[in-house]
Amino acid sequence: MSRVLVIGIDGVTFDTLDPWMDEGILPYLASLREEGVHAPLRSVFPPITAPAWASFQTGMNPGKTGIFEFLYSKGGLDDPVPVNASFRDGVPIWEILSRNGRKVIALGVPLTYPPEPVDGCIVGDFLMPRGARDFTHPPELLDEIESALGPYPVYHKEVYQKGKVGRLIDEAFEILRYRRALALRLLREKEWDFAIAYFEGTDRIQHEVWHVFDETHPRSNRRETALYRARILDFYREVDDTARLLAEIGRERGAVEVVLSDHGFGPIHYYLNFNVWLLEKGFLALKRDALTRAKTLLFRAGITPAFGYRTAMRLGLAGLRLSRGVGGRSGLFRLINRLFLSLDNIDWERTRAYSKGNYGQIYVNLKGREPHGSVAPEAYEGTVRELMEELRRIVSPEGGPLLSEVFRKEERFTGPHVARMPDVLFIPRDMKYKALGIVDFTTRSFIEPTFGNSGDHRMNGIFLARGGPIRARRERLPEVSICDVAPTILHLFGEAVPEDMDGRAIEEAFSKEWMGAHPVRFREPYEARPKGERALTEEERREIVERLKGMGYVG
Numbered sequence: 035m036s037r038v039l040v041i042g043i044d045g046v047t048f049d050t051l052d053p054w055m056d057e058g059i060l061p062y063l064a065s066l067r068e069e070g071v072h073a074p075l076r077s078v079f080p081p082i083t084a085p086a087w088a089s090f091q092t093g094m095n096p097g098k099t100g101i102f103e104f105l106y107s108k109g110g111l112d113d114p115v116p117v118n119a120s121f122r123d124g125v126p127i128w129e130i131l132s133r134n135g136r137k138v139i140a141l142g143v144p145l146t147y148p149p150e151p152v153d154g155c156i157v158g159d160f161l162m163p164r165g166a167r168d169f170t171h172p173p174e175l176l177d178e179i180e181s182a183l184g185p186y187p188v189y190h191k192e193v194y195q196k197g198k199v200g201r202l203i204d205e206a207f208e209i210l211r212y213r214r215a216l217a218l219r220l221l222r223e224k225e226w227d228f229a230i231a232y233f234e235g236t237d238r239i240q241h242e243v244w245h246v247f248d249e250t251h252p253r254s255n256r257r258e259t260a261l262y263r264a265r266i267l268d269f270y271r272e273v274d275d276t277a278r279l280l281a282e283i284g285r286e287r288g289a290v291e292v293v294l295s296d297h298g299f300g301p302i303h304y305y306l307n308f309n310v311w312l313l314e315k316g317f318l319a320l321k322r323d324a325l326t327r328a329k330t331l332l333f334r335a336g337i338t339p340a341f342g343y344r345t346a347m348r349l350g351l352a353g354l355r356l357s358r359g360v361g362g363r364s365g366l367f368r369l370i371n372r373l374f375l376s377l378d379n380i381d382w383e384r385t386r387a388y389s390k391g392n393y394g395q396i397y398v399n400l401k402g403r404e405p406h407g408s409v410a411p412e413a414y415e416g417t418v419r420e421l422m423e424e425l426r427r428i429v430s431p432e433g434g435p436l437l438s439e440v441f442r443k444e445e446r447f448t449g450p451h452v453a454r455m456p457d458v459l460f461i462p463r464d465m466k467y468k469a470l471g472i473v474d475f476t477t478r479s480f481i482e483p484t485f486g487n488s489g490d491h492r493m494n495g496i497f498l499a500r501g502g503p504i505r506a507r508r509e510r511l512p513e514v515s516i517c518d519v520a521p522t523i524l525h526l527f528g529e530a531v532p533e534d535m536d537g538r539a540i541e542e543a544f545s546k547e548w549m550g551a552h553p554v555r556f557r558e559p560y561e562a563r564p565k566g567e568r569a570l571t572e573e574e575r576r577e578i579v580e581r582l583k584g585m586g587y588v589g
Contacts, residue, residue: 038526039221039284040230040292041277042090042143044083045237047298048074048496059271062278063498066293070500071543073511075519077297079446079459080393081491082587083237084117084161086296086516087144092124093520093535097449099124101145103391104161104587105579107454115570116578118161119145123451125532125560127520128152128228133560134529136227139220142213143232144296150565155224157216160189160234163574164581179216187212190235193584194242194488196255199262202242206235206269214276221283228523229289231280236273239266240299241586244489251301253488290501290526294519298492304481305340305470306436306462308389308396309377311480315424319384326379333478339374340477340485375475382406386417387458392587393491394437394469395456396421403453414457418442421458430463431481438463448536465492487586497540502526503548514540521554530557 055064066072077086078096080103088094088101096102100123105114122145128138129152138154140146147158149171157179158169166188170176180186187209192202210233217231245251246258247266281291312318320326332338380388382399386409389396398417401407409417422440430436439461443452446459462468468490470476497514500506503526517537524531525539531554539554570578 036227037284037287037289038228038292038523039280039289040228040294040523041280042087042230042232043236043273043277043293043295043496044232044234045240045297045299045491046295046496047300047492047494048072049492050299051496054267054270059267060274062274062281063293066291066498066500068508069506070291070498071505071509071511072496072498073540073543074494074513075294075497076513076515077491077493077495078516079461079493080391080395081297081493082392083144083234083296086495087232088122088124089517090294090296090519091126091128091143091145092122093127093517093532093537094124095447095449095517095536097443097447097452097455098534098536099449100451100454102451102455104582115575116161116582117145118147119150119158120148120565123449123562124534125562126150127523128154128156128230129563130524130529130532130560131228131527134527136527137225139224139226139229139231141217141220141229141231142234143230150563154226155220157186159232161578162188163570164188164577179219182219183212183215186216189581190238190585192242196258199243199246199258200265203239203262203265203269206239207272210235210269210272210276214279217276217280218283221280228527229284233273233276235269236295237299238585239269240489241487242489244299244301244487248301248489251488252303252483285501288502290499290504292519292523293496293498294516295495296516298494298496299489300492301466301488302468302484302490303466304468305476305484306394306467307476307480307482308394308469309475310478311428312387312389312396313475314480317385317387317421319381320375321379321381326375329375329379333375333475336478337374338475338477340482377474383408387421389469391456392469394460394462396458396460398457400457418457425458425460430467432464434463436462436467461493465490499543503544503552505543505545511540511542525552525554528552530555532557532559534559 054060078089084104085096085101088099092099100121101117104117106117106121107114128140132138132152138152140156142157142159144159146156147162147169149156149158151171155175156171162169190205192205213233245253247263249259284291320330385399387396387398398414399408400414401410425437425440428436437460441459443455476482515537518540521531521535521537521539533556541549
């Protein structure tokens with residue numbers, strides 16, 4: 035196969051896109067669905083941008099890539115640092131192809147900063163420090179880009195503020211149009227065999243204003259919907275048209291077209307406060323000092339972060355804090371954790387487990403791993419079993435089990451990084467319930483209506499492909515994994531699949547005749563090249579962490 039073009043659209047799902055394709059809102063994606071193959075694309079757990087794209091790049095699960103969250107932690111409560119490409123194990127698809135004589139382009143894909151040397155072009159992702167100038171390969175590419183297009187927009191800054199939704203949408207359009215112009219320029223002017231262009235605006239729009247275009251959301255406001263829903267749909271139309279323009283260049287060069295997302299999306303109606311649940315169940319204990327007692331009295335009286343946030347919103351104070359965009363929101367959450375109960379108030383000697391991170395993750399407070407571990411190694415298995423049994427007993431307000439999956443890390447992950455992962459993980463049966471990780475004790479209630487973001491991630495993204503040996507008819511395939519994409523691309527190029535990849539080539543996406551003539555081949559793993567480490571200063575570390583907090587990604 036001569037060329038492959040991949041278009042990454044962050045956080046979209048067929049649940050949302052299928053009706054819009056049917057209505058004619060997304061004609062390019064509809065044509066791809068009609069003329070090729072498509073399948074739900076199962077993300078990794080947790081379905082977060084950084085680990086999902088790391089697994090896309092390498093075909094490996096997070097236990098091998100080492101990327102499990104936006105922050106890299108050696109385990110438990112150590113001081114984590116923001117992830118970047120230097121933390122990721124495994125060899126990314128563009129480096130494999132480059133080693134095998136292909137020219138490559140990667141534009142904005144998460145976990146591409148700092149950029150690794152390849153035969154081609156790389157433009158790094160939003161996980162770089164503010165003001166960085168070392169995010170392109172070759173280095174002179176940045177000056178070439180900015181001399182033609184102006185300053186490069188690294189990340190989205192706007193967050194939802196009532197009455198100011200237009201600013202958020204305007205920014206999303208501006209960044210999309212810049213990235214589109216850059217992608218078109220690189221595809222037209224550079225030599226390439228493999229290219230991927232990534233667009234994240236869909237993720238930011240859905241996080242911040244799902245309730246604006248979804249009239250069934252509990253926080254939906256008729257006036258906002260009337261003012262902005264059509265404009266949000268226009269943004270999706272422009273994303274679709276952007277993909278069309280890129281694909282036209284690809285088709286001129288005989289490229290197979292692939293469109294994918296790293297995870298899906300949907301509304302969130304309720305937060306699940308698992309540190310509150312662990313406190314109620316006796317797995318977690320609070321200190322007995324005067325400050326913690328005072329915070330506990332406020333907590334039990336209902337004076338909680340959720341109460342404070344909603345009060346600030348009503349008084350207009352949150353708007354002041356948010357006037358600086360994502361940084362302002364992170365400052366608000368930092369203030370909340372200082373004023374109310376937080377992990378700083380936990381009595382670790384009497385605590386057996388705690389929750390840290392979004393989507394459903396519990397750590398055992400294990401001696402020898404945690405800074406103040408209380409659970410002896412011989413009691414670890416019993417603690418894990420007890421946690422899992424209690425989690426499976428939780429009843430949803432609608433009846434039946436609240437959680438559809440409860441599992442221990444060893445059941446889903448393999449590799450040298452499993453020891454660092456949370457010990458017990460779980461997925462709600464209905465993901466309108468979200469385990470909250472941005473504040474530690476949100477409310478005195480285990481289940482609380484949401485504040486902040488109104489939409490969040492789902493497990494299934496999208497995969498569509500057309501051209502070359504791909505089956506040339508509308509066919510919905512069974513669910514595939516995001517780890518399957520890299521081996522599938524290698525197979526398209528006639529390359530053997532490394533044996534350390536967890537994914538597989540999606541053979542059912544190809545014509546039977548082509549597969550008969552081109553069986554999947556395997557080879558020994560590629561040896562990772564030494565990475566040039568880009569150490570962050572303490573100021574840079576704090577800035578990236580605060581930005582991620584403002585986006586609602588980390589606590």
